[in-house]
Amino acid sequence: MSAPQHSAIIISLLSNAIKAGTILLFPTIGEIFAERVGILNLGVEGMMLIGAFFGFIVTHITNNPYIGFAAGVAAGGIAALIHAFISITLRGNQIVSGLALTIFGAGFTTFYGQRWINMNLNTSFQSFPFPILSKIPVIGSILFNQDIIVYLSYILAVLMWFILYKTMIGINIRAVGENAKASNAMGINVYKVRYIWTFFGGLMAGAGGAYLTIGYAPFWLDGITAGRGWIAIALVIFAMWDPLKAVFGAYLFGSINALQFQLQAAGTTIPSAILNMLPYLVTFIAIVASSIIVKAKHIRPPKELGIPYSREEK
Amino acid sequence: MLYFEKRDTISARIKIIIPLISILIGILFGALAIVVVGINPYEVYKSLFINAFGSWYAFSETLVASTPLLLITAGLVLVFKMGIWNIGAYGQYIMGAIFSSYFAIFMPPDISKFMMLSLMFFGGALGGAIWAAIPAALKVFWEVNEVITTLLMNYIALYILKFFMYGPWKNPTSYGFPLSKPFPASAQLPVLFNHTRVNLGLFFAVAAIIAIWFIISKTKFGYEVKVIGNNPITAKYAGISVGKNIIIAMIISGALAGIAGMVQVSGIIHFLQVKINANYGYTSIIVAWISYLNPVLCFISSILFGGLESGGYSIQISMRVSYGIVGLIESIALFSIVGSQIFLNYKLRWKK
Numbered sequence: 248m249s250a251p252q253h254s255a256i257i258i259s260l261l262s263n264a265i266k267a268g269t270i271l272l273f274p275t276i277g278e279i280f281a282e283r284v285g286i287l288n289l290g291v292e293g294m295m296l297i298g299a300f301f302g303f304i305v306t307h308i309t310n311n312p313y314i315g316f317a318a319g320v321a322a323g324g325i326a327a328l329i330h331a332f333i334s335i336t337l338r339g340n341q342i343v344s345g346l347a348l349t350i351f352g353a354g355f356t357t358f359y360g361q362r363w364i365n366m367n368l369n370t371s372f373q374s375f376p377f378p379i380l381s382k383i384p385v386i387g388s389i390l391f392n393q394d395i396i397v398y399l400s401y402i403l404a405v406l407m408w409f410i411l412y413k414t415m416i417g418i419n420i421r422a423v424g425e426n427a428k429a430s431n432a433m434g435i436n437v438y439k440v441r442y443i444w445t446f447f448g449g450l451m452a453g454a455g456g457a458y459l460t461i462g463y464a465p466f467w468l469d470g471i472t473a474g475r476g477w478i479a480i481a482l483v484i485f486a487m488w489d490p491l492k493a494v495f496g497a498y499l500f501g502s503i504n505a506l507q508f509q510l511q512a513a514g515t516t517i518p519s520a521i522l523n524m525l526p527y528l529v530t531f532i533a534i535v536a537s538s539i540i541v542k543a544k545h546i547r548p549p550k551e552l553g554i555p556y557s558r559e560e561k
Numbered sequence: 562m563l564y565f566e567k568r569d570t571i572s573a574r575i576k577i578i579i580p581l582i583s584i585l586i587g588i589l590f591g592a593l594a595i596v597v598v599g600i601n602p603y604e605v606y607k608s609l610f611i612n613a614f615g616s617w618y619a620f621s622e623t624l625v626a627s628t629p630l631l632l633i634t635a636g637l638v639l640v641f642k643m644g645i646w647n648i649g650a651y652g653q654y655i656m657g658a659i660f661s662s663y664f665a666i667f668m669p670p671d672i673s674k675f676m677m678l679s680l681m682f683f684g685g686a687l688g689g690a691i692w693a694a695i696p697a698a699l700k701v702f703w704e705v706n707e708v709i710t711t712l713l714m715n716y717i718a719l720y721i722l723k724f725f726m727y728g729p730w731k732n733p734t735s736y737g738f739p740l741s742k743p744f745p746a747s748a749q750l751p752v753l754f755n756h757t758r759v760n761l762g763l764f765f766a767v768a769a770i771i772a773i774w775f776i777i778s779k780t781k782f783g784y785e786v787k788v789i790g791n792n793p794i795t796a797k798y799a800g801i802s803v804g805k806n807i808i809i810a811m812i813i814s815g816a817l818a819g820i821a822g823m824v825q826v827s828g829i830i831h832f833l834q835v836k837i838n839a840n841y842g843y844t845s846i847i848v849a850w851i852s853y854l855n856p857v858l859c860f861i862s863s864i865l866f867g868g869l870e871s872g873g874y875s876i877q878i879s880m881r882v883s884y885g886i887v888g889l890i891e892s893i894a895l896f897s898i899v900g901s902q903i904f905l906n907y908k909l910r911w912k913k
Contacts, residue, residue, distance in 0.1 A: 347847075348892070481709050538703055540703075
């Protein structure tokens with residue numbers, strides 16, 4: 248094989264890695280904000296499934312991937328409101344409520360997805376070279392020859408980082424997750440802030456799920472997210488609750504996905520079970536390593552993560 | 562506006578009513594979901610009930626599903642009481658099934674039944690225990706969040722099972738299906754009642770929940786578990802070795818899930834395959850929670866949810882209603898129970 252062919256393969260591998268990473272980037276950013284306001288939502292896998300499902304069927308019906316994507320995003324947000332109501336208003340246990348949401352998402356999509364199994368989409372997001380930037384050698388063809396949803400995710404990561412660290416909204420978000428009682432005293436409506444960002448987390452999980460079925464694997468399968476929601480939750484720790492660092496985590500795991508796919512397509516002798524295990528195994532190792540680093544650097548999760556807030560009790 | 566007012570005492574009546582209403586809400590929303598696809602929910606539920614409790618055979622199948630649920634739940638009660646979130650029963654169950662199957666597949670089949678089943682039993686317990694000890698040790702030594710590690714290990718266990726089933730343990734005469742060779746008679750748990758699949762595993766399950774009840778309410782270890790669950794910092798000041806207790810409780814919990822996996826392959830399936838109903842690992846979390854981690858209520862709930870699982874499986878075949886309905890009902894019941902915990906300690910009041 249000649250050198251240009253090699254580089255073409257690597258460019259297409261990395262370009263796919265960005266796509267696979269985008270599926271994880273949205274939910275990771277969403278969960279970062281939910282956790283930043285103190286709400287642990289373990290329902291990401293369920294919300295992604297719901298987003299993937301509605302994204303798929305609405306695209307199938309309307310034949311318009313953008314309407315489908317919007318439907319998936321909205322569906323994820325609505326699913327998150329169940330968790331928000333239970334953990335914010337009813338002050339229920341967030342771990343159990345989140346697990347319930349994951350079981351709900353799986354049950355819901357299995358139940359209604361039955362007749363869509365193995366159906367395909369005829370339409371997807373169109374890739375287009377981003378003006379000027381796509382002309383950069385190598386990087387241009389990897390990062391800037393993508394579809395609009397990927398470009399959207401770039402903007403989102405930077406924008407959310409800016410909001411979190413450079414604006415008043417971000418200060419309030421961090422205050423609520425660190426000390427809800429003091430935030431309330433400062434005049435912040437704790438319930439409202441928690442509802443908004445838990446909802447945002449759901450929208451983003453829905454976006455990740457919808458991008459999976461519309462932009463990455465345009466067919467419907469039972470449990471199509473295959474644990475990506477859990478990987479996204481792990482990436483939150485890996486990213487140390489920072490939206491910009493989430494980008495690196497998401498693309499790293501996107502690369503593993505893409506590599507796995509490429510190896511399988513190339514007819515490798517590595518058993519497929521081992522290849523399919525890789526993302527979980529690597530996430531496991533990464534989570535252990537980053538937990539040790541987090542501990543050593545005295546970085547910690549938002550102080551009141553998972554703790555319900557009640558205005559009546561002083 | 563509506564607001565919550567703290568109760569002085571927890572009402573025992575409400576404590577019993579809440580889980581019942583939660584299950585009812587689950588059933589009602591389930592009915593709504595069924596109506597949407599144009600099927601009569603009354604017919605579905607009637608068929609589900611008859612297939613779960615309508616005859617001795619149907620009930621025996623419910624007991625078959627209740628057995629692994631009760632085994633896993635027994636272990637979860639112990640760790641959940643401690644505030645340790647073992648979400649990894651799914652993977653521990655799979656590892657138990659793999660470890661015990663090793664003996665069934667590779668031991669000379671003519672060793673005594675007692676010997677074979679003992680090896681499988683302890684192998685299963687060991688497999689589950691190892692899979693739980695890893696996240697427990699990571700939590701104790703490096704504060705690695707156990708929710709995420711146990712969950713990721715579920716997927717790793719699943720792919721280890723797939724690796725064996727599509728690779729070295731695949732039966733060459735299974736026409737390409739990912740199945741192991743069938744277990745010899747010596748590797749099959751004895752059936753308790755003729756013409757049913759209820760086996761010795763049910764005895765293990767009942768023994769396990771009694772043992773867990775005893776440990777929690779009658780031993781020093783159980784007392785320490787409860788203290789840690791209330792407040793790990795206080796426990797530390799009281800001189801309790803929190804880390805050691807976490808590891809022991811996780812090992813017990815993992816071992817019980819592993820035994821559940823052993824019971825399923827040795828008592829029910831009689832070979833190893835990819836689909837060994839590992840989802841019992843997740844359902845058991847619901848069983849434990851809906852029972853307030855109370856062993857007596859766990860016993861009742863495991864039969865109830867065993868019925869839902871077994872009845873749900875039957876209606877999938879007889880009425881073509883997707884098995885997803887079971888997950889829907891279970892998750893909504895779980896939402897209701899978590900959401901209504903607040904009513905144990907608070908009253909809903911109206912203020913202008």
